[in-house]
Amino acid sequence: MAGFVKSSPARAEFIAGVRDELPIVAGVVPFGMIYGALAVAAGMPRAAAQAASAIVFAGSAQFLMAQLVAAGAPAAVIIASGVIVNLRHLLYSASLAPYLRPLRALWRWGLAYLLTDEAYAVGITRFRAQQARGAPMHHRQWYLLGAGLALWIAWQASTAVGVLFGARVPAGWGLDFALPLTFIALVVPAIRDRADVTAALIAGGVAVAAAGLPLRLGLLLGVLCGIGAALAVRWSAPRRAEDAA
Amino acid sequence: MPTWGIITAIGVLTYGLRLAFLTGRRAGLLPPVVEHTLRFVPVAVLSALIFPALLQPAGVLDLSPGNVRLVAGLLAALVAWRSRNALLTVAAGTALLWILQAVLR
Numbered sequence: 001m002a003g004f005v006k007s008s009p010a011r012a013e014f015i016a017g018v019r020d021e022l023p024i025v026a027g028v029v030p031f032g033m034i035y036g037a038l039a040v041a042a043g044m045p046r047a048a049a050q051a052a053s054a055i056v057f058a059g060s061a062q063f064l065m066a067q068l069v070a071a072g073a074p075a076a077v078i079i080a081s082g083v084i085v086n087l088r089h090l091l092y093s094a095s096l097a098p099y100l101r102p103l104r105a106l107w108r109w110g111l112a113y114l115l116t117d118e119a120y121a122v123g124i125t126r127f128r129a130q131q132a133r134g135a136p137m138h139h140r141q142w143y144l145l146g147a148g149l150a151l152w153i154a155w156q157a158s159t160a161v162g163v164l165f166g167a168r169v170p171a172g173w174g175l176d177f178a179l180p181l182t183f184i185a186l187v188v189p190a191i192r193d194r195a196d197v198t199a200a201l202i203a204g205g206v207a208v209a210a211a212g213l214p215l216r217l218g219l220l221l222g223v224l225c226g227i228g229a230a231l232a233v234r235w236s237a238p239r240r241a242e243d244a245a
Numbered sequence: 246m247p248t249w250g251i252i253t254a255i256g257v258l259t260y261g262l263r264l265a266f267l268t269g270r271r272a273g274l275l276p277p278v279v280e281h282t283l284r285f286v287p288v289a290v291l292s293a294l295i296f297p298a299l300l301q302p303a304g305v306l307d308l309s310p311g312n313v314r315l316v317a318g319l320l321a322a323l324v325a326w327r328s329r330n331a332l333l334t335v336a337a338g339t340a341l342l343w344i345l346q347a348v349l350r
Contacts, residue, residue: 027331034335048248055256060287064294065255075251082255085290089262091283094275097266105269112264174342177314178335180298181321185334187291188325196288203289204296208306211297219293226289227282234281 013139017146020122025150028059028118029158034178035062036162037169041176042070046163053159057116057152060186061085063179073216081219092120099127099140107141114148122147194237199230313345 032053039049044066052062061082068078092115100108123144130137169175191197203226210218275283299318300306310316321338328334 030332030335044248048252051249052252052256055252056259057256058259060291061255061259064290065251067294069248069251075254078251079254079258081290082251083258083262084286086255086259086262087283087286089259090265090275091280093263093266094280100267101269108267108269109264112267113260115263115267174339174346177298177317177342178339180295180314180318181335181338182331183291183295183298184318184321184338185325185331187288187295188322188334189329190288190291195285199285199288200292204292207293208296208300211301211304218297219290222293222296223286223289226292227285230285230289231281 010139010142013142014146017143018150021147021150024118025154028151029154031059031182032155032158033162035059036159037166037175038179039066040163040166042066044069049163050159053155058086063182067179068216071216077215084223089115095124103141111141111144111148114152116151118151119144119148195230195233198233199226202226202229313342313349316345317342
């Protein structure tokens with residue numbers, strides 16, 4: 001931490017991280033408020049709804065958790081669903097590992113906590129660009145810290161606003177419908193090729209067909225079938241898929 | 246298990262996923278099979294949540310035009326596709342839901 005005071009490059013990197021994260025923060029704040037309101041409406045204690053933003057710190061898993069709590073799903077199913085949604089963080093961890101390996105353990109363990117979709121997106125873009133042009137990366141950890149903290153503060157604050165005012169939102173506003181709409185906003189831009197379309201249609205179709213299964217297991221069954229079908233499509237046409245990537 | 250236990254469990258496991266390749270022991274390389282599988286997870290999970298919410302709003306399959314959530318959701322998907330703007334997507338879907346509910350009431 002002393003480096004931050006002594007050297008202005010560290011501070012400049014931190015500020016650059018905050019600055020690059022700000023446009024994303026502006027988009028995330030409304031969803032923090034929606035999450036807070038939904039979680040309270042789902043019957044979660046206010047303190048727990050707020051604490052989840054700090055402990056889990058992953059929007060889609062928190063939304064899913066609120067929905068499954070409201071549906072009265074068993075704890076094991078909620079935990080399994082939340083972890084499956086968050087499996088993508090393994091990709092981020094692996095992808096950032098070469099850049100963060102030179103750092104001390106305290107930095108690596110700390111930055112892991114801040115490793116969200118949004119911080120990863122700006123971080124990996126920056127690191128790859130710097131590496132490509134051979135730029136020095138002595139203060140890279142400060143950049144990721146700036147981006148991660150900016151998002152963290154915005155997420156906690158927007159959750160608090162949602163938690164405080166959520167109970168006052170009238171039922172006729174269809175607040176619960178914000179959840180599938182949010183998921184649509186996330187999934188549509190992520191669909192890029194035929195394998196993605198297959199994953200979406202099979203997962204959704206099976207989830208609908210299996211909606212009657214006990215313990216809300218239709219969700220997990222749909223996810224497994226969707227991934228399996230998408231892998232089959234990807235492997236049946238591997239060359240075209242690789243070329244497109 | 247109370248809500249607190251669920252939150253703690255998901256939080257600890259999520260931190261483990263984030264830290265998995267940053268402990269310094271493991272190289273940041275995933276087998277291609279694992280990487281492909283993980284890349285499909287978000288699309289599959291989100292779709293498995295979206296479809297029932299739109300097609301079975303009251304618990305049973307409803308493909309009629311009177312299913313306002315299906316109509317509003319389809320418009321939202323169109324807006325998401327054209328604009329790639331999350332906030333605009335939610336705003337458009339919510340607005341259409343309100344309009345349809347008001348018209349059909």
